Amino acid sequence: MIRLVHMTQAPARPKAARRRHDREIVMLAVPAFGALVAEPLFVMADSAIVGHLGTPQLAGLGVASALLVTSVSIFVFLAYATTAAVARRVGAGDLPAAIRQGMDGIWLALLLGAAVMALVLPTAPALVDLFGASETAAPYAVTYLRISSLGIPAMLIVLAATGVLRGLQNTRTPLYVAVAGFVANGILNVVLVYGAGLGIAGSAWGTVIAQCGMAAVYLAVVLRGARKHEASLRPDAAGIRASAQAGAPLLVRTLSLRAILMIATAVAARLGDSDIAAHQIILSLWSLLAFALDAIAIAGQAIIGRYLGAGDAQGARDACRRMVEWGMAVGVVLGVLVVLARPVFLPLFTSDSAVKEAALPALIIVALSQPICGIVFVLDGVLMGAGDGPYLAWAMLVTLAVFTPAALLVPVLGGGLTALWATMTLMMAVRMLTLWLRSRSGRWVVTGAAR
Numbered sequence: 547m548i549r550l551v552h553m554t555q556a557p558a559r560p561k562a563a564r565r566r567h568d569r570e571i572v573m574l575a576v577p578a579f580g581a582l583v584a585e586p587l588f589v590m591a592d593s594a595i596v597g598h599l600g601t602p603q604l605a606g607l608g609v610a611s612a613l614l615v616t617s618v619s620i621f622v623f624l625a626y627a628t629t630a631a632v633a634r635r636v637g638a639g640d641l642p643a644a645i646r647q648g649m650d651g652i653w654l655a656l657l658l659g660a661a662v663m664a665l666v667l668p669t670a671p672a673l674v675d676l677f678g679a680s681e682t683a684a685p686y687a688v689t690y691l692r693i694s695s696l697g698i699p700a701m702l703i704v705l706a707a708t709g710v711l712r713g714l715q716n717t718r719t720p721l722y723v724a725v726a727g728f729v730a731n732g733i734l735n736v737v738l739v740y741g742a743g744l745g746i747a748g749s750a751w752g753t754v755i756a757q758c759g760m761a762a763v764y765l766a767v768v769l770r771g772a773r774k775h776e777a778s779l780r781p782d783a784a785g786i787r788a789s790a791q792a793g794a795p796l797l798v799r800t801l802s803l804r805a806i807l808m809i810a811t812a813v814a815a816r817l818g819d820s821d822i823a824a825h826q827i828i829l830s831l832w833s834l835l836a837f838a839l840d841a842i843a844i845a846g847q848a849i850i851g852r853y854l855g856a857g858d859a860q861g862a863r864d865a866c867r868r869m870v871e872w873g874m875a876v877g878v879v880l881g882v883l884v885v886l887a888r889p890v891f892l893p894l895f896t897s898d899s900a901v902k903e904a905a906l907p908a909l910i911i912v913a914l915s916q917p918i919c920g921i922v923f924v925l926d927g928v929l930m931g932a933g934d935g936p937y938l939a940w941a942m943l944v945t946l947a948v949f950t951p952a953a954l955l956v957p958v959l960g961g962g963l964t965a966l967w968a969t970m971t972l973m974m975a976v977r978m979l980t981l982w983l984r985s986r987s988g989r990w991v992v993t994g995a996a997r
Contacts, residue, residue, distance in 0.1 A: 567868040571845045577717040579841035581708075584724035591728065595735045596749050603746045606686025609679045610750075614694055617662055618701045620804065623796035624655050625709035629847045630933045631792060631996075632713025637855025638995035645777040648710030648768060650785035654793075655706035657786070659699030666695040686746045693750035700754075700761035707764035712848050714771075723763050731756035795935030802942040806949050806973060813953050813966055820898065821963045824905035827895045828967065832912055835880050839920050842872055843927025850931030857993045862932070866985060869924045877920025884913035908967040915971040918978050925981035932990040933997035941980035949973040 592611070597604045628651035635644035666673070674687040708720045734755055738748030772779055807829075814825035846869050853862035884891075888909050892902050929938055952969045959965075984990055 563864055564868055567849075567865050568872075570849055570865075571842065571869060571872055574712075574715065574717045574845035574848055575841040577721040578712070578844040579838060581717065581720040581724040582837040582840060582844075584721070584728050591732045592735060592749050592753060595732075595739055596746055599739070599745055602680075602682040603686045605680065605683035606688075607690055607746060607749070609674055609677045609683065609687040610690040610694065613666075613673055613677065613691055614698075616804075617666065617695075617698065618705070620797065620800055621655070621658055621662075621702055622705060622800055623793035624651060624658075624702060624706040625712070626796050626847065626930050627651065627789065627793040627933075627935065628706050628709030629712040629844070630851045630931050631789070632710055633715070633848050633851025633931060634855030634933070634997070635995050636714055637852035637858075639856075640995060641771075642775045642777040643995065644713065645710070645768065645772050645775055646782075646785070647789075648706075648713065649772065649777070649779055650782060650789045651706040651709060652703055652765070652768065653781045654786050654789045655702035656699055659702040662702075663695050663698045666698065667692055670695070690746050690750045693747055694753055697754035697757040700757040703761040704757065704764060707761070707768055710768055711764075712844060713851065715848055715852065717844065717848075719767060723760050726763075727756050727760040730759060792933065792935060795939035796930070798939035799935070799942040802939075802946045806946055809950060809953050810966060810970060813956055814963060816957045817962060817966070820900040820904050821966075823896065823898070823901045824908065824963055825966070827892070827901070827905055828908050828912060828963075830895075831884070831891065831909075832970075835884070835912075835916065835919070836923070838876060838880060839873065839923035840927075842869060842876065842920075843923045843930075845869070846924055846927030847931035850928050851933070854932060854991065854993050854997075855995055859991045859993055862991055863988075866925075866928045869928065870921055870985075873920030873922075873924035874917050875920075877917035880920075881913040881916035884909065884916070888913075904963045907964040911964065911967045911971055915974055918971065918974050922974055922977045922981060925978070925985055929981065929984060929990050932992065934984070934990045937984055937990070941977065941984070944980060945973055945976045948976050 592607060593604065596607045628648055631647045631651070632644045635641070635647055670688045670691045671684075674684050674691060677687075679687045704723075711717070711719050731753055734752030735749050738744050738752050739746070740748075742748055744751065769779065771777070811822075811825065811829070814822045817825075846866075849865050849869075850862050853859075853865055888906065892905055892909070896902060896905075926938065949969060949972065952972060953966065955961075956965045956969060
C-alpha cells in the first residue's frame with residue numbers, strides 16, 4: 547500500500563528531473579482521473595435504471611440526487627486537506643504519523659456524516675419542496691433522499707480515506723474501489739429495483755450498500771497500514787479539531803465556487819429556454835473537462851505535500867513548474883478536442899436548432915479557455931498540497947466578488963449565453979491571476995512535517 551519516495555538523492559539534471567516529475571504525475575494522475583470519472587457514473591447508472599420506472603420516478607431521482615450531491619460535495623475538503631497533511635508526513639519519513647493524521651480525517655468525516663444524516667432524515671420533505679419538485683415526483687424524491695441519506699457517513703468516509711491514500715502516493719486503490727463500487731451499484735440496482743420489485747427505494751438501497759462497501763474496503767486498507775506501522779486508531783480530539791481547522795478555509799473555497807456555478811445557472815435561466823438548455827449542455831462538458839485537469843491537480847497535492855514534508859523547497863518549486871506546463875499542455879489538447887468534436891457533441895444532447903445556435907459560440911469560448919483552466923487547476927492543487935487553504939479561500943472570495951456583478955449584468959445589457967460564458971472565462975482568469983501571484987511569491991513554500 548505504501549511506498550516511500552526517497553528525497554535525499556543528489557540533485558538531478560534538468561532533463562532527468564523533468565522525466566522524474568513526468569513519471570510521478572502520470573503515475574498519480576491517470577488512476578486519479580479514472581476514479582474521478584467513475585464517481586458520476588453512479589448517478590448515471592441510477593438514472594438509466596430508474597428512468598424505466600416512469601417519468602415521475604426519474605424526476606424524483608433528479609431532485610434527490612441534486613440534494614445528495616450538494617450535501618456531500620461541500621465536504622470535499624475532507625479529501626483535499628487530508629491529502630496535503632498525510633503527504634507532508636510521508637515526505638518527512640514518518641509513516642505512523644501520516645496514518646494517524648489520516649485517521650483524524652476519517653473520524654472527522656464520520657462525525658460530519660452522522661450530523662448531515664441526522665439533519666437530512668427529518669427534513670427530507672421540506673428539502674424536496676424547496677427544490678420545487680412536482681406533486682407527482684415529490685414522494686419518490688423523499689423516499690430516495692431518506693434512504694440514501696443513510697449512506698452519507700460512508701460517502702464522507704470514502705472522501706477522507708481517498709485523501710489518505712492519495713497522500714500516501716497511492717491513487718490506484720481509489721481507482722479499483724471506484725470501479726468495483728460502480729459495478730456493484732449497477733448490479734444491486736437492477737436486482738433490487740426489478741428483481742425484488744422495490745422500485746426507486748431499491749435504487750437508493752443499492753447505492754447505500756455500494757457506498758458502505760466502498761467505505762469498508764478503504765477502512766480495511768487504512769487499518770492494515772495502521773497495524774503495520776503501529777499507528778493509533780483511537781479518535782484524538784486535538785487531531786480531529788486540527789483537521790477541521792485545516793479544512794475550514796477549503797470549505798469556504800468550495801462554497802464560493804458552488805455559488806459561482808449557481809449564479810451562472812440562474813442567469814442562464816433568465817436568458818430563455820434555449821439558453822438555459824444550451825448552458826446545461828456546456829456545463830456538463832465543462833465539468834467533464836474539469837475531471838481531466840483535476841487529476842493533475844490531485845497529483846500536485848500529493849507530490850507537493852511530499853516534497854515540502856521532506857524539506858525540499860527547490861524540488862517543490864520545480865515540480866510546481868513542471869505541473870503548470872502539464873496543465874497548459876493538457877488544456878490546449880482539450881481545447882482542440884472540443885473544437886473538433888463540436889459537430890458530433892451537440893447532436894448527442896439536442897436536435898433543437900435554437901439550442902445548437904446558442905451553444906456553438908459559447909462552446910468555442912470554453913475551448914479557448916481550457917489552457918487557462920489547466921493552469922488554474924494545477925496551481926489550485928499545488929497550493930492545496932502546500933496547505934495554503936486560507937489564501938485559497940481569500941482568492942475564491944475575491945473571484946466571487948468580481949464574477950457576481952459581471953454575470954448579473956449580462957441579461958441587463960442584453961447579452962446572451964456567449965456573454966455569460968465570457969464572464970465564466972473572466973472568472974477563471976481572475977483565479978489564474980490570484981493563484982499565479984501566490985505561486986510567484988513563494989510564500990506557499992513552507993517545509994516540514996506540518997505547516
